[in-house]
Amino acid sequence: MLGSARLVHRRSFALRAVLAAACVAAPELHAQPKLEKSRVVVAVGGKSSFLHLPLTIADQLGYFRSEGLAVEIQEAGSSRRALELHLEGGADVCAGHFENTLLLQARGLSHQAFVLQSRAPQAALGVSLRHMPTYRSLLDLKGKRIGVSERGSGAGLLARVVLARAGLAPEDVVWVETEAGAAMAALRSGQIEALAQFEPVMSALEQRAEVRILFDTRTLKGTSDVFGGPVPASCLHAPADFVQRHPNTCQALAHGVVHALKWLQTAGPADMLKTVPEAYLLGDRALYLAAFNKVREAISPDGLLAPEAARNVWRVMSSSEPALRLEKLDVDRTYTNDFARRAKDRFRA
DSSP states (O other): HHHHHHHHHHHHHHHHHHHHHHHHGGGGGGGGOOOOEEEEEESSSSSGGGGGGGHHHHHHHHGGGTTOOOEEEOOOOSSSHHHHHHHHHSOOOEEETTTTHHHHTTOOOOOOEEESHHHHHEEEEEEEEETTTOOOSSSOOOOOOOOSSSTTTTTHHHHHHHHTTTTOGGGGSEEOOOHHHHHHHHHHHHSSSSSEOTTHHHHHHHHHTOOOEEEEEHHHHHHHHHSSSOOEEEEEEHHHHHHHHHHHHHHHHHHHHHHHHHHHHHHHHHHHHHHOOOGOOOOOHHHHHHHHHHGGGGGSSSOOOOOHHHHHHHHHHHHHHHGGGGGGGGGGGGGGOHHHHHHHHHTTT
């Protein structure tokens, strides 16, 4: 009897030790805070874009589900439509450009970015080697047709800023909004003479020697050269009152994205091809991986939005969009790092 009691005691002690060790090794096994919303709709324009790759990875690898959160990624077709869908109540959160928060504040709407996906716009501006073979300077673009995904996108901002540097006003060129899938055909056919677009479009044109890259924000240095400093790009943002009323839900979203950012820091080619949906690869795996390598350093390592980057966006936009009177805005109210910082600490990103 005594031996049996000692055996039960040892087994009980061993079980408690195993459970304690598991909790130390895997803090995510602790009881999750109660989510204010267990299902969240995120509106996005171009979810296959590298700008939103962390969102895709978090979804594909189940990082949101491990936080007890069901996330529906709602494809809106464009960044502008994604924001409209969000504002119309069709989505709780928007995956969009950080400058959205500034533009919305100018309209009297208080929105906050709470986790960053990309710390550079990831766009490039180039001219057609076939249709502008004698290009010498930006002044040669006067009167020409420039293709952009959207005038209000990061690619459109890039084009406006560099044109202004050369003394050209937005109305000095013809803006042609063209989706990524149609952009290459438009450049080849001469429907546009220049193009400001994202990956993998620009890498595909470069590989075929169809475009001459003039300005490049796919890298941190290129971004600084164009904008005079860092410029944050895609983030998750929502109305400030939503963030305040749903702190645990926003934290779960930030955990999922930062977990994905941590994964992306060491992901190899095989990891990428196994995780990213086949449709995103555009039938050319080598091109996709080459494009990913072009923008890899632009992806945020930890989800944090640097204060100097936020202020630099304000400076750039207030100079290129004076009618918005951005100098009156409170930039500090357009983002919070509280959620991303906790996620960074948790995942050691």
